[in-house]
Amino acid sequence: MRSALRLATAAALLSCAAPALAHRAWLVPSTTIVSGTDDWVSIDAAISNDLFFADHNPMRPDMVKIWAPDGSPAPIQNAATLHYRSVFDVRIDKPGTWKIGTTQSAVIGSFKLDGVEWRVGGRGFGGAARPPAPGAARPAGEGAPPRPSVATVADIPANATDIKLTEVIGQNNVFITAGAPSTTVFQPTNKALEMVPVTHPDELVSNEPATFRFLIDGKPAAGLNVTLVPGGKRYRDSEGAFDVTTGADGVAKVTWPFAGLFWLNATTTDAHPSAPRATERRMSYTATLEVVAP
Amino acid sequence: MRKTPLLIAGALATPASAGTISVTIPQVPVAEYHRPYVAAWIEPVGGGAAQTVFVWYDIKKKGAEPGTxxxxxxxxxxxxxxxxxTLPADGLSGATRAPGTxxxxxPTNLKPGAYTLYVEAARETGGRExxxxxxxxxxKPARAAGKTELGTVTIR
Incomplete structure (x- = not known):
């Protein structure tokens, strides 16, 4: 179960971390603001190109965790995996800001065995919610030639050569606030890439610029590219995505073009992996933000 | 002896911010009409804490989907x-109102200065303004008017 989860996470993360793939993992709540502490929020979770249209793969509900405003875990309820999206409920029974999302940590890569390139982890294993049977080799991809692969770093044979491993770390969140906003769920762990809001994510208004601070291992992530993609591409001609860059203090300022749902993503790599044998670290931070009209 | 504090209280109770707000909820010709939720608050022009003046909502509705x-x-x-x-709040919350003025x-506790009065209305299956x-x-007397969910708002 554990390794299956890890694989699924790696697959889902790859979907949003590798620019070439373009698939984006997203969560969309029925609302981000709740009055009272006797309520429910319904969340859609999927992986697709266009935001927020579920037309590719569901996100696995068992990947999703909920943090109550005091940081304690809360269960996801009524989860269902549909063909293109998953849905589940969050019981909002405490005041403050809730965090709902996925955290990912995996090692992927490749090695050579007798001149043949093998893959480690990654897509073939548990791609989103329709995984192959445990232990199954990577199925032939559509168009891509089948390549042999192993599930984890521990499965790499001793006589393998040209081992290239990348640690992949990411998180993908939405935030729900009941009553007044709180900040406990934004407490950084000082590991990899994290976002600490200056403007609270549940206080976003289209005519007020928002600022967010990004940290890598607890230190300001300077010069980080942050992409914002508005939802509803189908109702416009252009995707409308735009980028902002963090300053030396790790702070990025976002001026909203209009009200709506926005998918925020920052992806960066460095050479400071914490996983043994990995040489590269790929980090991503993703959130769905709701910006209301003034 | 007993009357003295009352007299002093009476003198203090004529503050600079004595005044009246008038809010008009317009008739909206729609098939499905629900009385709007309406709230008013005051903010200092230079920024600062907002003070709620009133909030009208479905106070009586309880159960799985309470009015709050x-x-x-x-x-x-x-x-x-x-x-x-924390609602209901004494002196602030009230039931929703039918169209009318x-x-x-x-509030009598405002210090002299420049403020903005905000009135917001949101109607079930309707709009928000x-x-x-x-x-x-x-x-000083002042007025403004909404276009859809609110009519004239005056201060005098």
């Missing part, structure tokens, strides 16, 4: 202070 559930539809009011209130006394009126203390 839709208070956040008054989205600006909610962000500016509604979310921090209502007089509400201004925010009207702002400049408010000077001592009170």
């Amino acid at each position: 559930k839709w208070l956040s539809d008054l989205r600006t009011f909610w962000r500016k202070g509604g979310r921090s209130l 209502y007089q509400i006394p201004l 925010l009207v702002s009126v400049p408010l000077g203390v001592p009170v």
